[in-house]
Amino acid sequence: MDWHQYLRANGARFQEELLDFLRIPSISALPENASDVRAAAEWLERRLTSAGVNEARVLETGGHPVVYGEWTGAPGKPTVLLYGHFDVQPVDPLHEWETPPFEPTIRDGRVYARGATDDKGNLFLSILAVEALLKTAGGLPVNVKFLLEGQEEIGSPQLGAFLAKNKELFGCDVIVSADGGRLGEDPPALIIGTKGICALSIDVRGAKSELDSGIYGGAVANPVHALVQILGSMRGADGRILVEGFYDDVAALSEVDRERIAVAPFDEAAYKQQLGVEEVFGEPGYSTLERAWARPTLEINGLWGGFQGEGMKTVLPAEAHAKVSCRLVADQDPQRVLECLTRHIHAHTPPGVRVSVTPHPGSSRAYFVPAEHPGNRAAQAAVEDLLDKDPYYARLGGTVPVYELLQRELGAYAIAFGWGSNDEGQHAPNEFWRLKSFELGQRGYCILLEKLAEMLPVGAAPHA
């Protein structure tokens, strides 16, 4: 029996196991679910053991636990760290779920449950692939380690310090992440970059209390006007960011980068219709996908000041507030960008008001893996073998801080090998996963491990 046959022969059991795993309400954000997060970790420890790895254990981080596993019986072969997370998002608004989030239900070839696609289903794929290879070939083509965490949905607060203390245990040549990926889409996409983030609040204060704009209008600075002036100075009418130094460390898009983005499927008419806008808008000289995937952004996420009620109230407000966030690309440093923003805001504050700038916690650098990285090439080859389709290279405008964290702490690149699609309701009610992706993903991971054995040099990462 080869692994293909093994997967087919055990498909019904694997699906039952997936449903079992999805029944555990491992919501990391809610203290009352902490024991469920731990139960999911223990479920994985048992499941790794039954898959046939040499070692599987639950490790403490100070927060939600990590599950470690390893099979290192392939001397001279590269070591692959398989990453995924077994915690899930909260489920509110609960009433919008057609079936309960922790009672997984199969309808129309999809399994509906919280965590189905993000990330329990995807995480499970690598365990099944390892089992199929071990039970049929008696070993794996590469050495394998598992890093399965339980706090990704709350920003992995303890993971950095935990990995810093356990660098050797998790040492590897490449990381393969089951989180963040679009291999379940048609055409399939390999994610090679995610943006970083930094954010701050701007608070402008004028007179010590709200004034009558009749009595004081025109004679005392209005903090709302001051805020408008500050914000207006940060981004030009054409969408270009005017904060001095903001673009200094931005790695320019190469011709190859631009070609890779140009071949990605994108239908502007459908995009505009989906959003209900008549025109797209953004930094001159770039396409919509380039703007969304590969250029840094500055967006006002919220602002307010003065009267917001019905009708009118002729006040001169005492304060005005804005929240601004930037999505960053390589090689921007969030701290340096926050410094540029703060300096710019102070330099553009008009007289008669006081301004304060408060950076938000949770900054992150962008993550980027070269498309040519042997891990990526192996992933591409695996997808081609499996689907007879060449995946295109995509990027995420959003932020997945754990990629950058893994690279920083372990010194290895992370390759996205997730079998989700953009439309599967991640973080929303009625999250689902396509059973087709469950089946393809198992085979995909088997082939990927074979391709990595061929294509990835030992010592690809300094810490290996």
Add this chain to the structure above:
Amino acid sequence: MDWHQYLRANGARFQEELLDFLRIPSISALPENASDVRAAAEWLERRLTSAGVNEARVLETGGHPVVYGEWTGAPGKPTVLLYGHFDVQPVDPLHEWETPPFEPTIRDGRVYARGATDDKGNLFLSILAVEALLKTAGGLPVNVKFLLEGQEEIGSPQLGAFLAKNKELFGCDVIVSADGGRLGEDPPALIIGTKGICALSIDVRGAKSELDSGIYGGAVANPVHALVQILGSMRGADGRILVEGFYDDVAALSEVDRERIAVAPFDEAAYKQQLGVEEVFGEPGYSTLERAWARPTLEINGLWGGFQGEGMKTVLPAEAHAKVSCRLVADQDPQRVLECLTRHIHAHTPPGVRVSVTPHPGSSRAYFVPAEHPGNRAAQAAVEDLLDKDPYYARLGGTVPVYELLQRELGAYAIAFGWGSNDEGQHAPNEFWRLKSFELGQRGYCILLEKLAEMLPVGAAPHA
């Protein structure tokens, strides 16, 4: 007993009645307070009746009601229309009030409550003066009518049509207004001009729903940025208004005008300290008082869009809103200014968003009464008699649209005879009124009616 003695003998009762009146939350701007506005009208109808007038009734306007009263037992004497308003401004931000706005509280010789100075307290003065004269002299030196309205704070939307239909009922030789006045200050001031007003809402819409700024940031227009750009184009960093055509009809200040303003008492250091600002700010080439009293203004009264909660939420908002008002001077036409503003906003709306501009009802031209008008001279004489001080001529940066409306509909000039001070928190939290003004104002109104009987010709106004 003369009226002086009567006022003294009944002072404690009058104060209790004032507190009763202030307890009615007659906020005209909020639909849920409509019955409170009506309750205040009914309170006044009863109070006028108990003061001894011939007639008092609540009249319907189609909106908040008007209270009419009259005593016309002085044939051959001029007719004085006593004007005031019993509606009040909203109270937000409620948390800034030291004591609740509708639980009037006396501290340090002041009564703190919404409406204390604007305008319930001042309105009440004329009723008490009329009562004191009627109960002691058995009659008044002039004929008196009352026009007490309940929609001044929302721009008196129905009052014009109402007066047009009731010209005869309200016919008079002069109007004396309890709203807008600084006779409570030292030195006392007679208001001879008020600014006009026009206001509008700007609503900017982008995509049909809020978006994730990670996925769509930089690629789709952000309506908050668009609003910032529009608002930023309307006023320069130096405070000058940049809307094309805005200054076209502004009557330049004459040398006499500027001299009258220059002799008005003004202490810039105290002004800044009172407001808690380090610098004054406004249109170049004018003094603070000129800016506040005699130059047109444009102020953002409120704006909002996107996330306003704690922490950060990386959204790209779907809409953004602002409320803007302009204070106008002679000879600006509010309709023409609204047209200039609307044209400017559309011309400065960037691509990718839709904007709508909604003028608010309640526009008004500026009002100006010659300093030499006999009504003004009578007021001046009354103040001199009472305080032994010559009042200076002041203007209001604020708008009392009803002055211009009364003049237009009734053909009579309105004289400001209010006993407020500039620092009493009109339209703001912790509004208060000095009890000293309450006491002086009662006597002031008694003397004013006597002076008007002497100095005002019958037939001063064409409609009398």
